[in-house]
Amino acid sequence: MQWILTTPEQPPEWFIQLVKQHTPASSGLFAAQLFWQRGIKDKSQLAAFINHKIYQPASPFEFEQEMQLAIARLQQARNAGEKIAIWGDFDADGITSTSVLWDGLGQFFIQHQQLTYYIPNRLKESHGLNEPGIDNLAKQGCKLIVTCDTGSTNIDEIIYAQKLGIDVIVTDHHTLPAERPPVTAIINPRYLPQDHQLFHLSGVAVAYKLVEALYQKLPSIPQDPLENLLDLVAVGLIADLVQLTGDCRYLAQLGIQRLQADLQQPPAMRRRPGVGRLLELCQKNGDRPTDISFGLGPRINAVSRIQGDASFCVELLTSRDVKHCNELAEVTELANTRRKSLQKDVQAQVTQKLTQLDLSTTSVIVLEDPQWPAGVLGLVAGQVAQETGRPTILLSTEGTIENSTPTPLARGSARSINSVDLYQLVKDQAYLLHRFGGHPYAAGLSLPVENIPLFRDAINQQLRQSLGGINLTPTVKADIVVTVADLGKELFLELKLLEPCGMGNPVPKLFIQNCWFENAWHRNQQDWQGKKVQYIKTDFNIHDDSTKNPFPGIWWGHYKEELPLGKCDCIAELDYNTYKKRYEIRLIAVRPSENSELNTQHFAHILDWRNLPSHHSPVPSTQSLILEECPTHWDDLRAWWRRCLYNNQQLAIAWSKPNPQPPKEIWLTLVGIAKYLSRTNQVVTRVQILEKLGISDRALFLGIKALKYWGFTVTRQDRDLQVSWNPSTVSETQGDVAVAQFLAAISEEQFQQQYFAEVPLATIVAMLNRLD
Template sequence: MQWILATTEEPPAWFIQLVRQYAPASSSGLFAAQLLWQRGIQDKSQLAAFLNHKTYQAASPFEFGQEMHLAMARLQQARQAGDKVAIWGDFDADGITSTSVLWDGLGQFFTQHQQLTYYIPNRLKESHGLNETGINNLAAQDCKLIVTCDTGSTNIDEIIYAQHLGIDVIVTDHHTLPAERPPVTAIINPRYLAKEHPLYNLSGVAVAYKLVEALYQTLPDIPQDPLENLLDLVAVGLIADLVQLSGDCRYLAQLGIQRLQTDLQQPPALRRRPGVGRLLELCQKSGDRPTDISFGLGPRINAVSRIQGDASFCVELLTSRDIKRCSELAEVTELANTRRKSLQKDVQTQVNQKLTQLDLSTTSVIVLEDPQWPAGVLGLVAGQVAQETGRPTILLSTEGNGELARGSARSINSVDLYQLVKDQAYLLHRFGGHPYAAGLSLPVENIPLFRDAINQQLRQSLGGINLTPTVQADIVVTVADLGKELFLELKLLEPCGMGNPVPKLFIKNCWFENTWHRNQQDSQGKKVQYIKTDFDIRDDSTRNPFPGIWWGHYKEELPVGKCDCIAELDYNTFKKRYEIRLIAVRSSENSTPQTQHSANILDWRNLSASLVPNSPSLILEECPTHWDDLRAWWRRSLYNHQQLALAWSKPNHQPPKEIWLTLVGIAKYLSRTNQLVTRVQILEKLGISDRALFLGIKALKYWGFIVTRQDRHLQFTWNSSNVLETKGDVAVAEFLAAVSEEQFQQQYFAEVPLSTIVAMVNQI
């Protein structure tokens, strides 16, 4: 594993003073200021909005535009007509909390269990999204309206099927959009908004909350409970779903954690969420930290469907006021999580055995299958393997009738897994997901073909990229720095998540004492195959040791003697102590972590031309479409001893179909006027690459155009007898796919954090 240490940029004194105003009185604020500065929070207004939610202006739910108005109209109609309404949720933590938010929120307007019901698919029998069996069940109950949450955007066939049964559909979701608007009454999905919009990164639960917020504003005299009572559920779903916590996501998470903590301070009999409180007690968390959700509540809610399939009772767990019932459900949930840990450990061991038979030097994508693996935990294990190997990982279970394999895929940062799997759709039965994770099923007989095809595609798209896994540390500390002051200072950055990860600390020349490990126990005292090592960490900065834990590892795995480690600082509510959570460790005999050369890379992206400084730097103005392109420029800057300035602007893309029509229009005009054109002129007009233009000209030839070269110019003529429509359609599809891929890559390079760019170009 390659260790990377983020460049420690010294923030200016005025910025440190600003941060100190927010930091605990006993703290210098220097570490927090350094982290905030490194993460792009570099002026007073940014800092205030980031650290103090009271200064943040939340976006209106009606910024979803006409779609939200259509949803409000249909919900009002349902209320007036007495239509039966069904919430269609999903079985993961985001889907369960989304369903719970709609159950409580819409329950202010529709009588629960009479006019309002909910349906959650069984993970082990059904897939994500709408399905005909469930729709038939709702039709039999005389349901007239389905409101989805965290799902539904691409279920075109199922939506049409529901309409044939007389059921309207309102979709609330945050997943990938279909090519055209689905035939729904309304669709509330932030993917329709600009990427810069503060609502763009909302998770499913936050979109559901925005729907309820809009209904509260539309019919303000009806609800009896404050809208804010839903925010604790919103925070649980947001943080458990690992969305980027910026804009309204961060704001809602901040408010929700406060709301959760306020409720937990009440005696159990007075709590609004006794089920949440009991679940936190069982996992020994207090509920005031995002990690209490990401390591406590989230995994437990997810575990129910992974082990039992049916997670419907989790909605009751999160929303019921019946203390006895909630306690029973919380204990069932805790036992499911214990079982999940044990299964996950077993599968991890089996996967590791299979990995020893693979040559990772020739493997770009790990694809493994086994008839005994339970499908519910494959995504978790695939995520572990991807992180440890630096390779996208797909694990498949062939249990059951043996004809269809089902599994999960997890990616590493630089690989768009969704696109990678989508390109093999001809071998698949079903698939869905996003760039970091996907679920899929395929005929067992297709697995060898799928493995070869997906490996070949990734090798071609990444070229000679080094897939060595990396771990990045943010700041350098000593053991003497560890403790309450540093913890409270780093807590300023919470809630952490994608785009704002938990700070990772690099501790050099340390050693471990009092090491011991044991199997974890479930709530009934039974041991499970899930290991945790406890230790004390020491270095020369202090005589006092500091406690820590290392999940999933034995004490023998800790190096003997001096070593370096990367860790996160945490507070253990159960033991009432500050401790580190070990992320990576190695002997100090190894080289020190590679420092990122971010000082040699200037980020001038999206600056207007008038603001780009005059500089002797090597300036890259054209947005790349491939890491190899960027690495070539990086090597050139190193050779010339120059800084590399990234100066491309965010692309303003035309839809691929419009680009194709423009190319056809150019060809028609040139054939009619007999004018010549250069390849560069066409590229500038269309904003595409040479490869895409080559495919475009290939497609034009099937549509009757003859393209000839005269010196450096191209001449277009048209002959109707040369039209081959079938081949032409295929060629046009190849052109559109190539343009779409280029646009996706350019969009990625326009927004990818500088820290990621630095890490990737250093993998030469």
């Protein structure tokens, strides 16, 4: 990982004084430096950036003829009493887009009678229009489809709809086809110049502009103010990968204010009780853009990732029924809990596969697995792309067969890094694909399973040729240098001037040098019902020499042992935790300081023989205690280390990288052993079973407990185990629970063994030094 510090630019004194007018409690120096570095260098720019009332938003009729055509067709539909369908998408931008059109067009068309909506199923359908869905709408008498956040490249489906007598208005922001599609109207900001203030609109903002134009054409009809849609616009804008500049920033600023105003009402009085309940469940209060990017957005996205069908999320965002919205919010929260666990599992499996890749010869990472749930692949691909600095494509090869293809299809997601246009990269391999869509940073695709090797080779070759000598080393960038003494309310309020942050205006990254961490502890998260979620978080206090007072912080997805000992440098974001009512940092990256003096007194006493080829194995010595069994906990390793210190021996860690069986296969093997032993009346030792299954005593205990509920009785005779079977004692409900506990224990052991197979020797030394 390469660390980059933005070249500091000292703004002139007059500019600092301008900024200070907005930060009366502090000098304003940090904010001024950030504004200056980001190209905001004069009074009018600064004023319009900070104060949305000064900004001049663009008219919806900047889309010119396309907007005129769309409004004329909607007026025609209204006058003729035609049925209209909103065709949305299943991500947060698509759901909020659908909700904006449902509420907005709902002022002109009777909901459920003239107006309906359709959200594709993420796990069964692709992004965009599809023929079965169009058939269904035709049977309902639909005469007009209005898409949102999708549709620009669905040429064949648009032609199919026309043959069935259905017109199509596309509102979208994704990549355009080579020629204008044969639609009634297409409202897509990508037709505008790149420097236009509407160019970066997301799907929800384009949908809002359509409704805004209709409000202006037919001002006497709507009963609700147009501004009531802005909270939904803010949620979609901030949750999606768009630059928060121009009208995007303006609409997000207004929307957050609207969201806050609604949340200040009692639940029964709120326009959007579902949003309020969802924020309560994720312990946010809605006054920060991060409440959307880390709270609402991931939860709305999680529904389709886990359940496929996310249609009810439109009800969640638009219904006024408090009880119903509370129920939907709780279903959404549980889907997000499940998403976190699945994401962690897939991340661990992807990490294992990455160890078999030579990244020095890999430009695009393409990995596949038959058991990966397609819904979380985009999230994991994003993590891998960020960590490796390479575009990443993850595919589920479960072998779905669609009507139009005779061969099994792999489906997956792709995520990019800033320097690579992923959409174009994937598009150039279209001859190998079944379907694809997206934008430069993210794409979805499907292709015949048999084409994956060709696709992998072709896309790697193309990126190598197009990049030339560009370095793909992953980078993390810091904006300003601060000390621990600088952290707190004053700095937070300065940085808040830049909100809402997003692409083009990222959250400021703070570089803190020569710091150290104390009171670190980690735990699994809990969901709103108090159940543990397989998603780790480390809490800590950060110190440096600038103050005697420590400052709290968190590190998502990491264990406390991953924090280096001694002096460190770190990159972090400053945040306010509304649940704990405290300011804290969110750690982004950490490394030992160059001048840090790591305690190395035990380095000479620990030998790292892990993963050595057999012909390179050192000759055992009586002075070495060789540990070949991979531990599953630091306490196991510490126990061996204490023994070495007592006997004045070296500790040679010589375990190999594990190649574990899937937990379900281990369970089936255990059941097979039990069936064989009960049938033959033979006996077996505990050690024999442990060696056969490659698990710990604790896991075996849980396995024997699970066997009990499936009719097996395990009895001990001296050192042997005897198994008998009685089908009348089977209890499937309790058995399923017990098996789940057994599988979870094995998964955790395998995760820990993978960690110990790769943990750096320096970390092992540091952890063992904590004995002192």
